[in-house]
Amino acid sequence: MSRAPEADAQSPAPHVADSHELIRVHGARVNNLQDVSIEIPKRRLTVFTGVSGSGKSSLVFHTIAAESQRLINETYSAFVQGFMPTLARPEVDVLEGLTTAIIVDQQRMGADPRSTVGTATDANAMLRILFSRLGQPHIGPPGAYAFNVPSVRASGAITVERGDKKTVKATFNRTGGMCNRCEGRGAVSDIDLSQLYDDSKSIAEGAFTIPGWKSDSFWTVRVYAGSGFLDPHKPIREFTEKEMRDFLHREPTKVKVEGVNLTYEGLIPKIQKSMLSKDKEALQPHIRAFVERAVTFTTCPECDGTRLSEGARSSKIERISIADACAMQISDLAAWVGDLDEPSVAPLLTTLRQTLDSFVEIGLGYLSLDRSSGTLSGGEAQRVKMIRHLGSSLTDTTYVFDEPTAGLHPHDIQRMNDLLLRLRDKGNTVLVVEHKPETIAIADHVVDLGPGAGTAGGTVCFEGTVEGLRTGGTLTGRHFDDRAAVKETVRTPSGALEIRGATAHNLRGVDVDIPLGVLAVVTGVAGSGKSSLIHGSVSERDGVVSIDQSAIRGSRRSNPATYTGLLDPIRKAFAKANGVKPALFSANSEGACPTCNGAGVTYIDLAMMAGVASPCEECEGKRFQASVLDYHFGGRDISEVLAMSVSEAETFFGAGEARTPAAHTILGRLADVGLGYLSLGQPLTTLSGGERQRLKLATHMAEKGGVYVLDEPTTGLHLADVEQLLGLLDRLVDSGKSVVVIEHHQAVMAHADWIIDLGPGAGHDGGRIVFEGTPADLVADRTTLTGEHLAAYVGD
Numbered sequence: 001m002s003r004a005p006e007a008d009a010q011s012p013a014p015h016v017a018d019s020h021e022l023i024r025v026h027g028a029r030v031n032n033l034q035d036v037s038i039e040i041p042k043r044r045l046t047v048f049t050g051v052s053g054s055g056k057s058s059l060v061f062h063t064i065a066a067e068s069q070r071l072i073n074e075t076y077s078a079f080v081q082g083f084m085p086t087l088a089r090p091e092v093d094v095l096e097g098l099t100t101a102i103i104v105d106q107q108r109m110g111a112d113p114r115s116t117v118g119t120a121t122d123a124n125a126m127l128r129i130l131f132s133r134l135g136q137p138h139i140g141p142p143g144a145y146a147f148n149v150p151s152v153r154a155s156g157a158i159t160v161e162r163g164d165k166k167t168v169k170a171t172f173n174r175t176g177g178m179c180n181r182c183e184g185r186g187a188v189s190d191i192d193l194s195q196l197y198d199d200s201k202s203i204a205e206g207a208f209t210i211p212g213w214k215s216d217s218f219w220t221v222r223v224y225a226g227s228g229f230l231d232p233h234k235p236i237r238e239f240t241e242k243e244m245r246d247f248l249h250r251e252p253t254k255v256k257v258e259g260v261n262l263t264y265e266g267l268i269p270k271i272q273k274s275m276l277s278k279d280k281e282a283l284q285p286h287i288r289a290f291v292e293r294a295v296t297f298t299t300c301p302e303c304d305g306t307r308l309s310e311g312a313r314s315s316k317i318e319r320i321s322i323a324d325a326c327a328m329q330i331s332d333l334a335a336w337v338g339d340l341d342e343p344s345v346a347p348l349l350t351t352l353r354q355t356l357d358s359f360v361e362i363g364l365g366y367l368s369l370d371r372s373s374g375t376l377s378g379g380e381a382q383r384v385k386m387i388r389h390l391g392s393s394l395t396d397t398t399y400v401f402d403e404p405t406a407g408l409h410p411h412d413i414q415r416m417n418d419l420l421l422r423l424r425d426k427g428n429t430v431l432v433v434e435h436k437p438e439t440i441a442i443a444d445h446v447v448d449l450g451p452g453a454g455t456a457g458g459t460v461c462f463e464g465t466v467e468g469l470r471t472g473g474t475l476t477g478r479h480f481d482d483r484a485a486v487k488e489t490v491r492t493p494s495g496a497l498e499i500r501g502a503t504a505h506n507l508r509g510v511d512v513d514i515p516l517g518v519l520a521v522v523t524g525v526a527g528s529g530k531s532s533l534i535h536g537s538v539s540e541r542d543g544v545v546s547i548d549q550s551a552i553r554g555s556r557r558s559n560p561a562t563y564t565g566l567l568d569p570i571r572k573a574f575a576k577a578n579g580v581k582p583a584l585f586s587a588n589s590e591g592a593c594p595t596c597n598g599a600g601v602t603y604i605d606l607a608m609m610a611g612v613a614s615p616c617e618e619c620e621g622k623r624f625q626a627s628v629l630d631y632h633f634g635g636r637d638i639s640e641v642l643a644m645s646v647s648e649a650e651t652f653f654g655a656g657e658a659r660t661p662a663a664h665t666i667l668g669r670l671a672d673v674g675l676g677y678l679s680l681g682q683p684l685t686t687l688s689g690g691e692r693q694r695l696k697l698a699t700h701m702a703e704k705g706g707v708y709v710l711d712e713p714t715t716g717l718h719l720a721d722v723e724q725l726l727g728l729l730d731r732l733v734d735s736g737k738s739v740v741v742i743e744h745h746q747a748v749m750a751h752a753d754w755i756i757d758l759g760p761g762a763g764h765d766g767g768r769i770v771f772e773g774t775p776a777d778l779v780a781d782r783t784t785l786t787g788e789h790l791a792a793y794v795g796d
Helices: 056-073 117-121 123-134 221-225 241-249 267-276 285-294 310-314 322-327 330-339 343-361 378-390 410-425 466-470 475-479 530-537 567-578 638-642 646-652 661-672 689-700 719-734 746-751 775-781 785-793
Strands: 022-028 036-041 045-049 094-096 101-104 152-160 166-174 187-191 253-257 260-264 295-299 398-402 429-433 445-450 459-464 495-502 510-516 519-523 544-547 601-606 609-615 707-711 738-742 754-759 768-773
Touching (some): 036 429, 117 123, 117 378, 123 322, 123 343, 187 267, 221 260, 241 267, 310 322, 343 378, 410 429, 445 475, 459 475, 466 475, 510 768, 519 719, 519 746, 567 638, 661 689, 768 775
Parallel strands (some): 045 445, 519 738, 544 707, 707 738
Antiparallel strands (some): 022 036, 022 094, 152 166, 253 260, 445 459, 754 768
């Protein structure tokens, strides 16, 4: 018997298919990336670090994930691609080894009033099927339990085209679960008429108090005065019933006023169309303030805020209706569903239990399914999006996360880390943009971008292990083990802001005094009631400037100069120096390049293929007419000024012939919050999340108020930037302001003069004050979760 050669006993060479173990990026130039070349290991957890604005999102989201999505879209037919968003190829030389990318970012979820946590995660859909099968009395199919489905009834003649055409009578019924009164919104709006007009005056005397409605306005006020439907010289309170009905509610009617054909419409529908139907955030500030005053929202009296019809509320399973189920805290709902035992719907119950358990596992057990998705914070929205991926059977997928620990208490970060590792261990590539050292520490591979932000960033400073990062000498490495010390001496309060009997959301009649004249920090696990306490009882008071986490709205035409109001004094200075109108120095007004309309680029639509944006040939991307660029101020034209960084502009407008105090003051605030590297004309759409939050902070610092409320200002901040933020907070307090910060970051807690800790848990397990005192007292106390983690942080 012959023996096989010795070589045959050796293990075979690796299969060529197993050689694709890396994602290769070469020559990436998206936004501020400077020809970045990098190799990322697959099926590993890679964390991208660096200061805010260093290029992390540009590399991970706008290059790797964007190209993956674009390539997937190209696999569809041209017809299907015509209905999909068109994506341009990122500016990069080579991208190899990509896999399907699933992006889980912090973009706020849709703020439509009919969008809830339940509808966004399909939990509502499963509950509707469950009740349509087991609910008693039975009222219909799943749609009968859906607050987005109205009931429809129709009857009439139909023609049946079969053999001899025959007309027959038919009726159609569809039972929906939508409340008729509020149309599934849960709230009804009412207009406060006293905000629209002064009823003691006549229209001729200027009764209208609506912004922009001047007494000589032909299209608004004069059409009412000359319509003939009412007496313009009679005080509004003396109108007859018919006059008041025509004044407030009349349908659009053609009238002739001063020889001109116009359309007359009742005041309420006119205001609804002109102001209330528009996105509130897109309105001018004074119009938005008017809308907030004039419109009141109250819980729908018919459905009591449940959004559901009476029939849907009457059908129950073990004395629980679908409205009751959606209003439960999800951790309680999971327990209720877990106790249901019905073989006929066993597969449905299994899937529903898994979904609800995922909520609890990810730290969102304190939410309810009827919570409007638009009220979720960025961190909560991201974790809700994660839920559908936790039980996924997909492998060899790339998951991309944007600061998944945002809004998480230190107690919850370990749970999030476990979820990231579980996704990796299933054979997936996990890419995470993160600043928290607790998450960086679990990485298999770390990529540190920098060294600075904006044009000073965009290069790879370090690649390797966490231990290598610690000794690598980069900014992140040097600050990785930074730990703020607890304050030895704290400021003495100058007074107190009293809160009595606070009951918003999960608060349990909270009584607390927030000290004034100091840095007060409100802490507690996510869902413990921090935002409910501060935004519900403090933010709306006079003299309080509240800076929350709501997104900055802005198109590619918006930039830091327009958003902060900086462009106004600059335009006036240019106009005064050259003896022309200020409007010439706006790329959105008279000075705009006529070819690109002030956009600086021209867009070519290529149907289902990605559109092409190329610099405008007329203005060469400067956005202004050539004649406008002939005007100078301090030796610079307007396009050169908008190309300056904040730091350059602060020097430019601070002294010499270009000295402009109003502009210099705004620039000083932008520099104070660490945005000295931003270009004045950089589109807002290119800013990172941390940059947008600090831009908002700089803008609100101009407002006059004695109390500043900040909601997690460290979100998106690098370890090195937190120190600068603490310096800014100290300067605010030392200038006589009172600062109240809702925060999870231990460095901010340690730096506080006073801490208010809520808990002990989330949802109905929270809502109580569990500690009040100095940081040193909290560390010594250690009876709360926050105390335990702060003690561990400061090494006590």
